[in-house]
Amino acid sequence: MIATQCELCNREGVKTTVHHLVPREMGGNYGAKAHLCIPCHKQIHALYTNEQLAKDLFTIEALQDEEKMKKYIKWIKKQSPTALPKHKKSNQVKRRR
Numbered sequence: 001m002i003a004t005q006c007e008l009c010n011r012e013g014v015k016t017t018v019h020h021l022v023p024r025e026m027g028g029n030y031g032a033k034a035h036l037c038i039p040c041h042k043q044i045h046a047l048y049t050n051e052q053l054a055k056d057l058f059t060i061e062a063l064q065d066e067e068k069m070k071k072y073i074k075w076i077k078k079q080s081p082t083a084l085p086k087h088k089k090s091n092q093v094k095r096r097r
Ligand SMILES: [Zn+2]
Pocket: 006, 007, 008, 009, 010, 011, 036, 037, 038, 039, 040, 041, 076
């Protein structure tokens, strides 16, 4: 079994993706990388531009210290590692006998 842990929210048992701490578009192709779970990765790119990431948020510590990320990390830690945002439809499907 491969241990998978997100470097940002520190949850274990998550699927991780590689985040370039300095975005590739900003010359970070050979720079440091971090393994992040999918929600964390999405969150970072939703909140910050590549310029901000390259300039101010190019370490995990800086990201964890960022005000908006702090709130997010608090929230994500309570979520199940296997839960991915998905459409729920079970409640809408009526069962017939
Ligand atoms: Zn995470």
